[in-house]
Amino acid sequence: MIVRVSAERRGQRAARQPALEHASGGWLPALRYCAVVYLAVRVGLFLLAAAAWGLSSEQRSSWPNGQPIPLTTGWQNAFTDWNKLDANWYLYIAQHGYSATNGTAAFFPGYPLLVRVVGYLCFGHLLVPAYLVSNGALLAALVILYRLTEWEYDEATARRAVLYLALFPTAVFLFGLYSESVFLLAAVGAFYLARRGRWWWAGLVGIAATLTRSAGVIVVLALAVEAVHQTIENRRSRTAGEPSRRGLVSTAAARLCASLLPLVGTAGYLLFWQLRYHNWYHPISLERTWWQRQLAPPWLTLWHGLQLAARTGQVGGQGWPAFDFVFVLVGLLLAVWVAVRARASYTVYTWGSIAFFLADPWPARPLASDPRFLVVLFPLVWGLARLGRRPGWHEGVVAVSAASLAIVSWLFLTTMQVF
Numbered sequence: 001m002i003v004r005v006s007a008e009r010r011g012q013r014a015a016r017q018p019a020l021e022h023a024s025g026g027w028l029p030a031l032r033y034c035a036v037v038y039l040a041v042r043v044g045l046f047l048l049a050a051a052a053w054g055l056s057s058e059q060r061s062s063w064p065n066g067q068p069i070p071l072t073t074g075w076q077n078a079f080t081d082w083n084k085l086d087a088n089w090y091l092y093i094a095q096h097g098y099s100a101t102n103g104t105a106a107f108f109p110g111y112p113l114l115v116r117v118v119g120y121l122c123f124g125h126l127l128v129p130a131y132l133v134s135n136g137a138l139l140a141a142l143v144i145l146y147r148l149t150e151w152e153y154d155e156a157t158a159r160r161a162v163l164y165l166a167l168f169p170t171a172v173f174l175f176g177l178y179s180e181s182v183f184l185l186a187a188v189g190a191f192y193l194a195r196r197g198r199w200w201w202a203g204l205v206g207i208a209a210t211l212t213r214s215a216g217v218i219v220v221l222a223l224a225v226e227a228v229h230q231t232i233e234n235r236r237s238r239t240a241g242e243p244s245r246r247g248l249v250s251t252a253a254a255r256l257c258a259s260l261l262p263l264v265g266t267a268g269y270l271l272f273w274q275l276r277y278h279n280w281y282h283p284i285s286l287e288r289t290w291w292q293r294q295l296a297p298p299w300l301t302l303w304h305g306l307q308l309a310a311r312t313g314q315v316g317g318q319g320w321p322a323f324d325f326v327f328v329l330v331g332l333l334l335a336v337w338v339a340v341r342a343r344a345s346y347t348v349y350t351w352g353s354i355a356f357f358l359a360d361p362w363p364a365r366p367l368a369s370d371p372r373f374l375v376v377l378f379p380l381v382w383g384l385a386r387l388g389r390r391p392g393w394h395e396g397v398v399a400v401s402a403a404s405l406a407i408v409s410w411l412f413l414t415t416m417q418v419f
Contacts, residue, residue, distance in 0.1 A: 034142040041166045045175055050078035052413040081413055087177035091126050103290040105283040110212030111179035130177040138174050138181040141188050148192045160385035169404035170375045172412050183212045184376045187219050194226050199258035206262030218352040223259035226345035298358035305367035320417050324367035331374040337383035346379040369419040
């Protein structure tokens with residue numbers, strides 16, 4: 001009887017707090033499922049890296065100083081071949097720290113700091129710590145996403161969401177030596193804690209998001225929206241004997257203060273540059289100088305991306321703008337579902353993040369890196385997970401996502417065009 005009641009409660013959308021939240025062992029099934037998904041994809045990507053090393057002779061990457069990384073022989077390339085592009089910058093910062101004479105300031109300190117700390121346990125070797133940090137954060141993020149999705153929807157949707165995120169076409173950056181997995185863990189963790197009413201913990205976890213990526217400020221905005229939303233819900237459901245209006249106001253103020261706490265991360269990073277190099281604005285200005293990014297309205301960036309994709313899509317070897325546009329377009333379509341069907345805070349997080357990276361394009365290739373930025377927008381996979389309820393759709397999503405992930409991963413491992 002108890003099992004039957006619990007199953008019925010999980011199936012009722014009105015009761016968003018399913019019985020599994022009050023039962024012991026809720027985290028263990030989530031961990032088991034997420035570990036299986038993670039290991040299956042992780043092993044597959046290592047095998048793909050081995051094939052890429054054996055079948056491609058292209059120069060794969062270069063150090064942050066511009067010197068090419070020499071190709072070597074040996075099966076260790078299936079492991080070391082992931083150290084490329086931005087990964088080299090993160091490892092450089094972890095080993096040498098920041099410098100005002102190169103482009104390191106554009107990379108926030110959260111990920112390289114964790115790699116450096118873990119590196120002390122590995123006698124100074126940073127490649128293994130980078131894997132441990134990225135992949136450990138990814139597995140933790142998948143487990144928390146599973147639990148958050150159970151809270152918002154149901155167990156079946158949670159299982160599909162985890163699978164779809166692990167097979168997301170640009171999930172290669174979650175498994176690689178990039179900061180995406182740490183940022184994803186911080187973002188989904190902050191949302192989970194906020195939805196559970198643990199606001200100060202949510203604010204503390206949010207600091208990790210703002211220390212990891214500049215887009216962490218969008219997490220702050222989304223948490224503030226969630227604070228207001230919960231206050232409105234509390235007021236509507238208030239009955240006799242519950243907190244007065246004054247009590248609700250004080251609770252709302254506390255929630256808003258907690259939601260603004262992650263700004264400490266961004267402020268702390270800029271303060272570091274002020275104290276060390278007397279220029280707090282350097283990380284921001286570097287985007288315009290070293291990395292040649294320019295501010296632009298998001299819709300104009302999208303339009304320029306479409307124009308460039310139309311001009312170069314059929315030219316051999318020049319289809320990268322079309323590659324970018326297709327992925328961004330799919331992300332926008334999923335974001336429409338989020339805006340219509342998801343909670344307001346998730347809508348703000350999704351669309352705020354999209355607007356954030358579209359407003360900072362590289363004119364030569366306006367949508368470059370944007371497909372990578374989409375992978376941390378976890379509400380997008382909820383749209384796919386709900387679509388996967390329909391007969392035949394789940395198999396189609398898995399097939400298309402897995403094939404796309406294999407293609408993107410191969411391109412990442414054998415070229416320097418996937419950012």
